[in-house]
Amino acid sequence: MSLPSLTVVIPAFNEEDTIEATLAHVFAQADDVTEIIVIDNNSTDRTADLVRGLQSGQPALQLIREERPGVTFARNSGLDAATSEIIARLDADTLAQPGWARAVRTYFATAPDSVAAATGPLLPFDSPFRNAFAASNERLIAKTRAAAEDGLAVTGLTMAPGGNMALRKSAWLAIRQAISDRTDIHDDLDLSLCLRKSKFDIAFVLGMQAETSARRFRTNPAAYWRYTNLLTHTYKAHDMAREARATRLEVWNNRLVHLVTWLPTRAYDPATGRYSLRRVLAPEQDRIGGRVPAPSTT
Structure with missing residues (x-):
């Protein structure tokens, strides 16, 4: 089975404490990642310098500067620049777990064209309530396995959280003009609603497991x-x-x-x-x- 190519987009603003760890988890899955794009959204700390320092050993890593402030502008710049068939987005404090990139590619290789986006389990790594979140996660995973025909994914989600999501490049191009650049709305929900209005579906994929900060x-x-x-x-x-x-x-x-x-x-x-x-x-x-x-x- 031929798997689609994958770009990972990471918007970043003052993320010097987390960006290296986030990238390290993506680098560990290099066999399944065609390109990695970090968008520096006017960081005033060492974020951009740290990314540049990693580029010599990681030819797939790109750094883009987006001067318009706001995660929407940063995200859009990254999605626009991506060249792969599938574009994944991670927050700069999110750690893609082993097998995450392969799960994205494998799912979209066989998913119907009507499924434009996907998300997966997301667990906080630095919360005192981690065990409670983990228990809730396990219930969600068990429910998904029971509902899914293949035991791996279900469709019909309302929203794909941007901290851990992936979408087809073709779907992004189809909704690009409808995407809002307002800063007083929720960018993830706006993108998801644009997908739904275009009759696209959103899936929950068990293999897309990631951990993120509870900040x-x-x-x-x-x-x-x-x-x-x-x-x-x-x-x-x-x-x-x-x-x-x-x-x-x-x-x-x-x-x-x-x-x-x-x-x-x-x-x-x-x-x-x-x-x-x-x-x-x-x-x-x-x-x-x-x-x-x-x-x-x-």
């Missing part, structure tokens, strides 16, 4: 409140008033979970497994794009 849960409640508002704004931007109203329950549930887990997550040091007041008061934890513990590459 979103370390941001203060006001910042998280604004972030969750993006879901409702996106449905309204797509003239989907009923869906916008329906998502309010999800928004409030997410806010409640964040409120309950915020202080323990903020205080937790994944390097030591201990809690400290110093971490609770650290202002850098309110930034999504910086100063998180560097994960192990083993």
Whole structure:
């Protein structure tokens, strides 16, 4: 069976603490990756320098600078530049687990053309609630295996989270003009809604396993409140008033979970497994794009 080519796109803004580990996990799957594109979105730290330092030993690695601020612009630049049949996107704090790239290629090699995008299990590597997330993940995996005809994937998803997703280049080109560049909406949901409006399907693929940082849960409640508002704004931007109203329950549930887990997550040091007041008061934890513990590459 011939497998499609794969490009991995990684938007990055001030990711000096995580970008090397993220890339190391992709490099470990080099046999299944045609090109890797990191988009530097005006980083003021060493992100771009670290990527440039890796390029001499990794010919597939490219670095693009996108000066327009915002993950939407960075993501779009990477997707536009990709030349492979399948484009995967990872966040710069996300570690693709062994077999991830092969699972992407294998799935799209036989998936119907109507399936344009896919995502997979995503587990936080630095959360004190990792075991709870893992248990929820296992239930989702078991449910997927039971529902899938091949035991490997199910279709019909509403959204493909950008931290761990892949889509056909042909589908990206088909929806490119419909993609919004607004910064007050959720870019992952916008892309997913554009796919659905074009009659494309989204799949959940068990082999696309990745681990990511829980740093979103370390941001203060006001910042998280604004972030969750993006879901409702996106449905309204797509003239989907009923869906916008329906998502309010999800928004409030997410806010409640964040409120309950915020202080323990903020205080937790994944390097030591201990809690400290110093971490609770650290202002850098309110930034999504910086100063998180560097994960192990083993």
